Amino acid sequence: MSERHTYRVIVRGTWDGLTDEARARLLAEAPEHGLTSMRFSEEGSLSYEPSPLKHFSMRYVVVSDAADGEEMAGAIAEDRAETALRERGYGFRDLRSTVTDLDTMKINRKSASRR
16 A cells, blocks of 8 residues: 655635626625635635635645655645535636645754753
8 A cells, every 4th residue: 555645735726707696705705714714624725805806725635645746636636626616606717736745844843942
């Protein structure tokens, strides 16, 4: 069995071609999608600013084969984002992702003398 890694992926994009209904829904739900909603999860969490209603981000946890690497984790998260946004009827463009491999991430611990 191959080694699995856990990745945190931030998918960013731009709203595009929003219908009046989708725009109204996003504006009405904006308080639920602000800074306090930013968390990483398998199903993803959407965050955006209502004014101007231009960009958004979605945060995902992706667990996949380490051999597939960060590029695959980013592709999986972008696919999840596309699916979620389409299901909600939101137009978007320019998806791009930033991936962090939690299993290889270096943690800088403060030494006892620096506490």
